[in-house]
Amino acid sequence: MPRTRVLLLTLxxxxxxxxxxxxxxxxxxxxxxxxxxxxxxxxxxxxxxxxLQALLGECVGGSSERRQCRRQARGTARAERTACGDFVRExxxxxxxxxxxxxxxxxxxxVTPARGEQCDPPGSACENGAICDAECHxxxxxxxxxGACPIHTVFLILMENHDWSSIKNSxxxxxxxxxxxxxxxxATQYYNPPGLHRAYPTTSGSKPVRTLGFLxxxxxxxxxxxxxxxxxxxxxxxxxxxxxxxxGRAASSAR
Amino acid sequence: MSWRAYxxxxxxxxxxxxxxxxxxxxxxxxxxxxxxxxxxxxRAPRCLQxxxxxxxxxxxxxxxxxxxxxxVTPNVCDDMHDxxxxxxxxxKQGDAWLSRELPxxxxxxxxxxxxxxxxxxxxxxxxxxxxxxxxxSPKAKGGxxxxxxxxxxxxxxxxVEEIFGVTPLLGDAANATDLSDxxxxxx
Numbered sequence: 037m038p039r040t041r042v043l044l045l046t047l048x049x050x051x052x053x054x055x056x057x058x059x060x061x062x063x064x065x066x067x068x069x070x071x072x073x074x075x076x077x078x079x080x081x082x083x084x085x086x087x088l089q090a091l092l093g094e095c096v097g098g099s100s101e102r103r104q105c106r107r108q109a110r111g112t113a114r115a116e117r118t119a120c121g122d123f124v125r126e127x128x129x130x131x132x133x134x135x136x137x138x139x140x141x142x143x144x145x146x147v148t149p150a151r152g153e154q155c156d157p158p159g160s161a162c163e164n165g166a167i168c169d170a171e172c173h174x175x176x177x178x179x180x181x182x183g184a185c186p187i188h189t190v191f192l193i194l195m196e197n198h199d200w201s202s203i204k205n206s207x208x209x210x211x212x213x214x215x216x217x218x219x220x221x222x223a224t225q226y227y228n229p230p231g232l233h234r235a236y237p238t239t240s241g242s243k244p245v246r247t248l249g250f251l252x253x254x255x256x257x258x259x260x261x262x263x264x265x266x267x268x269x270x271x272x273x274x275x276x277x278x279x280x281x282x283x284g285r286a287a288s289s290a291r
Numbered sequence: 292m293s294w295r296a297y298x299x300x301x302x303x304x305x306x307x308x309x310x311x312x313x314x315x316x317x318x319x320x321x322x323x324x325x326x327x328x329x330x331x332x333x334r335a336p337r338c339l340q341x342x343x344x345x346x347x348x349x350x351x352x353x354x355x356x357x358x359x360x361x362x363v364t365p366n367v368c369d370d371m372h373d374x375x376x377x378x379x380x381x382x383k384q385g386d387a388w389l390s391r392e393l394p395x396x397x398x399x400x401x402x403x404x405x406x407x408x409x410x411x412x413x414x415x416x417x418x419x420x421x422x423x424x425x426x427x428s429p430k431a432k433g434g435x436x437x438x439x440x441x442x443x444x445x446x447x448x449x450x451v452e453e454i455f456g457v458t459p460l461l462g463d464a465a466n467a468t469d470l471s472d473x474x475x476x477x478x
Contacts, residue, residue: 087302116304189406196372208382211390221473226442227420
């Protein structure tokens with residue numbers, strides 16, 4: 037009997053040791069995963085600091101204007117830090133669920149097919165000769181062509197609130213008049229949709245969206261609710277003698 | 292089809308749902324779409340993927356990684372909206388911004404390879420216009436060509452839909468004249 041008991045105890049000890057080893061092995065990937073989350077959060081916080089410095093650098097004017105601007109910048113940074121915290125929580129949840137590559141981000145230099153990446157970092161050359169795009173996909177670009185090749189890439193630049201008569205031949209617009217128009221095509225009879233000022237007095241800048249015909253009345257109402265009052269930059273941050281006052285801006289919020 | 296909105300003054304870490312600095316949210320149409328923001332979620336992946344800081348455009352141009360459709364919104368000092376120190380002349384500020392930024396676009400492979408740049412204004416000062424529409428492209432007639440055809444923003448929507456082969460023509464785009472007259476060949 038004692039020999040049997042010793043044998044049983046030995047087997048039990050061996051089983052416990054094996055199970056313990058398995059548990060130890062299983063804990064390591066979790067620890068590594070959480071560590072990668074921590075590192076990704078560090079990179080995120082670094083981005084926030086960089087952005088905050090850039091925003092603070094834009095704070096000019098009188099002392100009260102600078103204070104207001106800095107407060108606004110710090111508020112933005114707080115929101116961004118919160119977002120970094122959200123990211124790390126999502127990363128930890130992913131780790132706990134034994135997900136793979138929880139802290140992967142396009143741009144880290146490692147191609148992660150499990151996350152749909154075909155290349156990394158953006159801008160690098162793909163094996164098929166394409167260039168890695170911003171989403172870490174190898175998008176094949178068309179070869180150079182002449183004649184009737186279709187337009188491939190569109191850039192739409194949206195300026196604000198001026199008649200063409202205020203731009204054309206204006207001494208304030210030498211680049212447009214002397215450089216751009218000389219190499220461009222332009223229209224002289226291009227209009228905003230009729231009655232724009234009268235029709236959309238409460239929806240602020242959403243009017244381009246509305247006038248392009250995308251929105252329903254319900255979504256327009258949601259936009260109106262979502263739209264926050266415009267911060268009164270001119271009355272607080274900058275000296276803007278020619279710009280509308282805070283009161284005037286509120287009255288003409290459609291602009 | 293790939294698309295991106297480059298918004299000057301945003302940081303790129305959160306979906307820009309509120310004003311920050313000289314960025315005003317109501318100049319950024321894309322964050323008004325629920326399928327982009329997941330109903331105003333600042334961490335919405337689709338928003339973070341597509342609505343990017345304007346400061347990223349230069350690298351994307353150099354690396355030739357811009358999307359096929361790129362919507363560019365300068366901040367309120369650079370888009371002629373506000374008078375800002377030290378210039379205090381919205382038109383001059385916008386013109387100076389274009390003089391700094393357009394050469395980057397015009398010198399990019401994306402532009403050289405059948406790209407097209409449309410510069411327009413959201414609305415007139417008081418009435419309905421005319422407002423500006425300037426087209427730059429290797430495929431445009433260029434050289435100072437101008438016409439007197441009646442256009443509206445529906446024209447631009449139709450033009451972009453035709454370039455990318457998107458149907459049906461949305462809203463008033465179905466009734467509008469496209470901008471093909473400004474090009475040698477279109478689309």
